[in-house]
Amino acid sequence: MHMQVGEQMSASNVSAPTPGDRPLAIEARGLVKSFDGTMAVKGIDLSVPEGAIYGVLGPNGAGKTTTLRMLLGIIDPDEGVRRVFGHDRPHDIGRLIGYLPEERGLYPAMKAIEAIAFMGALRGLPLAEGRKRGLELLEKHDLAHAADRTIRQLSKGMAQTVQLLGTLVHRPRLVVLDEPFSGLDAINQGKLERMIRALAEDGVTVIFSTHVIHHAERLCEGVAIIAGGKVPYTGSVEAARDRIPAQVRLETRARDGAWTAALPDDARREGDFFYFSLPEAGVEPLLKQLIEGEAGILSLSIERAGLHDAFVAIAGEAAARQLEADQAGDAS
Numbered sequence: 001m002h003m004q005v006g007e008q009m010s011a012s013n014v015s016a017p018t019p020g021d022r023p024l025a026i027e028a029r030g031l032v033k034s035f036d037g038t039m040a041v042k043g044i045d046l047s048v049p050e051g052a053i054y055g056v057l058g059p060n061g062a063g064k065t066t067t068l069r070m071l072l073g074i075i076d077p078d079e080g081v082r083r084v085f086g087h088d089r090p091h092d093i094g095r096l097i098g099y100l101p102e103e104r105g106l107y108p109a110m111k112a113i114e115a116i117a118f119m120g121a122l123r124g125l126p127l128a129e130g131r132k133r134g135l136e137l138l139e140k141h142d143l144a145h146a147a148d149r150t151i152r153q154l155s156k157g158m159a160q161t162v163q164l165l166g167t168l169v170h171r172p173r174l175v176v177l178d179e180p181f182s183g184l185d186a187i188n189q190g191k192l193e194r195m196i197r198a199l200a201e202d203g204v205t206v207i208f209s210t211h212v213i214h215h216a217e218r219l220c221e222g223v224a225i226i227a228g229g230k231v232p233y234t235g236s237v238e239a240a241r242d243r244i245p246a247q248v249r250l251e252t253r254a255r256d257g258a259w260t261a262a263l264p265d266d267a268r269r270e271g272d273f274f275y276f277s278l279p280e281a282g283v284e285p286l287l288k289q290l291i292e293g294e295a296g297i298l299s300l301s302i303e304r305a306g307l308h309d310a311f312v313a314i315a316g317e318a319a320a321r322q323l324e325a326d327q328a329g330d331a332s
Contacts, residue, residue: 022049025174025205026071030080033066040066042229043080048207048222050173053200055216056209057311058226059322064209065102067226068178071207072099084174095124098172100164102179102209108152112138112162115151119166130169137165141191157188164195175199177208181215182330193219211326217307225311227319237307244305244313245277251298252290259293262286278302 026048033041041063048054056064069075071082073090084090090097106115116137117130125133138144141161151159160183167175177196181189196206196219210216216223217237225233225240233240250263251273260267263286267276279286283302290297312320 022051024048024083024086025050025052026054026082026084026207028067028071028080028082031067031070031077031082032079033063033070033075033077040229041070041077044224044226044229044231046071046224046231046234048205050205051200051203052205052221053196053219054205054207055220055223056207056226057211057213057216057223057307058209058315059211059319060326061322062226062319063229064211064226065178066229068176068207068209072097072176095170096173098123098167098170098175100167100175100177100180102182104160104163104183106151106159106163106166109150111148111150112143112154112158113147115162116166116169119163120169123170123172125170133169133171134165137169138162141165141195157184160184161188161191164192168199172204174205174207177206179210180208181210181212189215211323212330213306213308213311213323223307225314227315233314240310240314241305241307244309246302246304248274248276248278248283249299249301249303250274250276250290251300253296253298254294257293257295259290259295262289262293 024047026046028044028046031041031044032039044063044067046067056067058064066075070077071084071090073082073084081088082090085093085096087093110118113131113134116134117125117127120130120133121127135144135147138147143158143161146154146158146162151162154162164177164180167177180192184192193215196208199206208215220237222234222236223240224231263274264276264279267274269275283300287297287300308320311323
């Protein structure tokens with residue numbers, strides 16, 4: 001008998017950290033925002049623990065950017081409250097925050113090192129210290145050779161890295177990134193993922209918006225799924241996936257027999273395999289009955305749902321199709 005388990009199953013759902021577990025970097029309750037009579041955000045609640053990597057996941061136009069801007073105090077909500085490190089006015093603690101907007105923009109004639117120092121100065125960092133730290137960051141990310149190049153002389157990926165380094169040069173405790181992976185090739189996406197992980201390892205809270213599910217699934221401790229200006233789910237990635245029962249794939253030597261009565265009611269045969277949801281009691285009692293019934297188990301695997309399947313179940317087919325369309329647009 002060959003048994004293969006795709007992933008270890010958790011004994012219980014893992015919930016997102018609560019205020020009692022860790023202090024909150026961001027807390028929002030009932031955020032509402034309208035533009036010209038059209039409601040863009042419809043009562044959003046968020047809780048992001050300090051040191052977490054947190055994703056705001058949804059299709060373009062779902063309200064992600066509006067939500068981030070309200071959290072940062074760039075725009076005020078029409079209703080609701082938000083706190084950043086306990087402060088009702090995020091602008092008052094701007095030096096603790098780094099923000100990379102979706103609309104990238106650096107002065108084309110400015111040198112990379114000066115661009116980083118200038119962005120630090122906007123957060124209160126002296127220019128001389130910004131140049132010093134900026135060079136250290138460029139060296140750390142293998143871009144020291146580009147320090148005196150102008151932005152227009154850099155590749156798109158290099159220019160975006162320079163802007164990200166400018167977002168980090170004042171050493172913020174909270175980093176907010178709006179669609180940071182947009183426009184990056186696979187190599188630079190990998191570099192950005194490593195940078196985000198390194199920030200969290202240093203205790204920095206990172207929240208980023210994205211319409212690409214695999215970035216959220218690989219990186220995030222918690223997610224807010226947003227669709228149509230509403231958040232139908234906030235919590236851990238694990239708990240979102242656990243909303244859909246794990247699926248079992250079973251291959252047997254025998255094609256039929258009394259042992260088939262032991263299979264769950266939703267079992268279906270496709271070719272040489274049976275597919276069904278993992279029973280609540282686990283797979284062990286079923287295995288016992290299959291062995292006693294001489295089913296002849298050739299293989300058995302247990303596969304948990306991915307975040308994509310969870311997104312479909314939570315946000316609906318229409319939102320999932322829009323996500324796929326957005327990703328296809330990125331690739332074109």
